[in-house]
Structures are given as structure tokens and as C-alpha cells.
Amino acid sequence: MSYNIRYDNPNDGENRWDRRKQAVVDLVKHYEPLVLGIQEGLHRQVAYLDSSLVDYAYFGVGREDGKTKGEYSAVFYHQREVKLIQQGTFWLSETSEKPSVGWDAALERICTYGLLEHQATQQRFWVFNTHFDHRGAKARNQSARLIMRKINELNTDDLPVVLMGDFNLLPINKPIRYLKTQLQDGKKITQKAFYGPRGTFNGFRPKPLLLKRIDYVFVRKFKVESYTHIDDRTSENLWVSDHLPVFCTLSF
Template structure:
């Protein structure tokens, strides 16, 4: 699952984190994803999710200092199903190894990845989770190419992998088309028909047409059994976040 959970903005009065967090955990417990990539979560939000989910651990750092400051692109994983072999975070910039702002981006942007081992089958796979800049057009294009370059460097044996996140790009835009040539768009190769609203951004507006798709899950060497956009409205018809979660069911290729 990929889910931009909206950072805890202390100026939010209507859609504040305290009013949303319990519903978010209920959604996660209901759908039971084994791996969750979140975007925008601050350190205390990451810890809240981690503490609420039994048998889960997480990887990731804050983008502002490489420690705990700023938004994470955390990967939460069920440690009874998967063993973490290695992990790291890099910045979407010309200097990915250190805290930095890339190209025309408005702020620091990062990608967190982990190499995991399935405890039952012993098969290994990579998961990458990222959040592209909302302002910088050049930054988004360069970020897509940088991440794919990192994928090739790290995954030189061709292991199965997942790339997910809030890319702040529509499907027809060039960076998405670039990624679709290198990886499989999970929605396009799902064995079951796609289910849910066509888009993923709702802006906390319950009346908005849900047709703006900017959150994605790409795969390599996985069978995609299903791909859904979850309408996350709570009992009061308000959205849990300003993005919908994207849930994918995967199987190792035969």
C-alpha cells in the first residue's frame, strides 16, 4: 500500500491529525497490507502508526536532517513475514547522499528503500517509497530518472521490486511515461479489473471528482493480482487524508 497521510499541520482545524489518526489505523487494520509506504508523515506520526500495528517495524528518516526532522517516506513492514536485509534513504537532488534540495524543487525530497526477504520462501525483493516535489517540474523529471538509476545500481541482479509513492504527476506526463517504459504500472497489468475511483487526490473535499491520479505503485517481476484506489471516507463522510490509499496484491512470477 502507498498512502500520503498528510502531515500533522498544527494550523489545520478541520482536518487535523488527531481527528484522523484513529480512522487511519482502522483502515490499515481492515485491509491488512503487509508493507505500507507512507508519505508526509512526521516522526510522531510514523511512531503512532508503528505503535498501532502489531508485528510491524519501519525504516526511514526525516528529510530535513536525515534523522527525525521533517517528513518521512517511511516503509512499514510486517516483520513476521519479511526480514529486512538492508535499507537507506537518498535525496532527490544532484547530491543524493546528503540533505539537499534538488533542481527547481521547493523543498527537500527523498526516497527510502529496503531489501526484504520473504521469511517463508526466502525470496528477496526491493521496495522503494518516494514523494516527488509539488512545484518543480524539472525536479519531478530528474527525480524519476535518478530513482531508476538507483534501482539499476542497487538491483543489479534483477530482483523483483516495487516503486511506490506520491509522484505529483498525472499519468500522461513525461516522467510517468518514462517510468512506465522501465517498470510496470501496477494498475495496467492487474489480473483483476481495477477497482475504485480513477484518481487518488481528494484535497479533503468530499465533493471533488476523484479523477486526479498522482499516486502510483510500479512493479518489476511481480504478478499483480489486484490494484485498487480505496475511498477512505470516514463515518462523517470526511476523508482521512487528502490522498486516497492505493492497495496492490502481488505474487512472485511463476
């Protein structure tokens, strides 16, 4: 599952984090993803999810200092089902090994990754979770290519790979078209019919058209059994976040 949970912005009014946070936890507990990649989580949000999702552990860092400052692209994993072997974070910039703003980006951007082992099958696989810049066109182009270089550098054993996140790009945009030449768009290869609205961004609007697909799950060497954009709401009929979670069932 990939989920932009919307950063804790006190100016969000009825959609502020304090009113949504239990609904986020309830949604995750209901769908029970083995792996959950979040975007926009501030440290206090990540800590809340970590304490509430007792079956999960996580890895990741804040993008501003590589510790706890700024938004995380944290990866949560179900501890009974999945074992963490290796993890790290790199910055989407020309100096990817340290906190930095890349190219024409407005902000620091990161990709958090992990090598995981599925306990039941002992199959290992890589997960990459990211959040592209919302302004810099060059940054988005270069970020896609940097991530593919990192995937190829790390994945020396040619293991299955998942790349997920909020790419701030539509399917027709050049970086997404490039990624589709390197990986498979899970939505395109799902064995069961895709389910849910076409888009993933609702902007907290009560009745959005939901046409903007900017959140994706890409795969390599995985079968995609199902691919869903979840449009669940809270008990007050509000959106759980300003993005819809993308939920996939994968098999080796």
C-alpha cells in the same frame, strides 16, 4: 500499499491529524498490507503509527536532516511475514547522499528503500518509496531518472522491484511516461479489474470528482493480482487523508 497520510497540519480544522489518526491505523489493520509506504509523515505521526501497528516495524528518516526532522517516506513491513535485509534513503538531488534540495524543487525530497525477504517463500525483493516535488518540473524529471539509476545500481541480482509513492504527476506527464518504459504500472497489468475512483487526490473536499491520479505503484518482475484506490471514510464521513491509499496484491 502506498499512502500519503497528510502531514500533521493544525490548520486542517476538522481534518487535522488528531481526528484522523485512529482511522489511518484502522484502515491499515483492515487491509493488512505486508508492506506500507507512507508519505508526508512527520516524526510524531510515524511514531504514532509505529506504536499503534504492533505487528509492523518501519525504516526511514526525516528528509530535512536525515534523522527525525521533516517529512518521512517511511516503509512499514509486517514483521511476521517479511524480514528486513538492507535499507537506506537517498535525496532526490544532485547530491543524493546528503540532505539537500534538488534542481528547481521547493523542498527536500527523498526516496527510502529496502531489501526485504518474504518469509514464506524466502524470495527477496526491493521496495522504493518516494514523494516527488510539487513545484519543480525539472526536479520531477530528474528524480525519476535518478531513482531508476539507483534501482539498477542496487538491484544487482535482478530481484523483483516495487516503486511506489506520491509522484505529484498525472499519467500523461513526461516522468510518469518515462517510468512506464522502465517498470510496469500496476494499474495497467492487474489481473482482476481495477477498482475504485480514477484519481487519488481528494483535497479533503466532501464530494470531489477524484480525477487526479498522482499516486502510483510500479513493479518489475511481479504479477499484480489486484489494484485498488481505496476511498474509505471515517466514522464521521470525513476523508482519512487528502489522498487515497493505493492497495495492490502482488505475487512472484
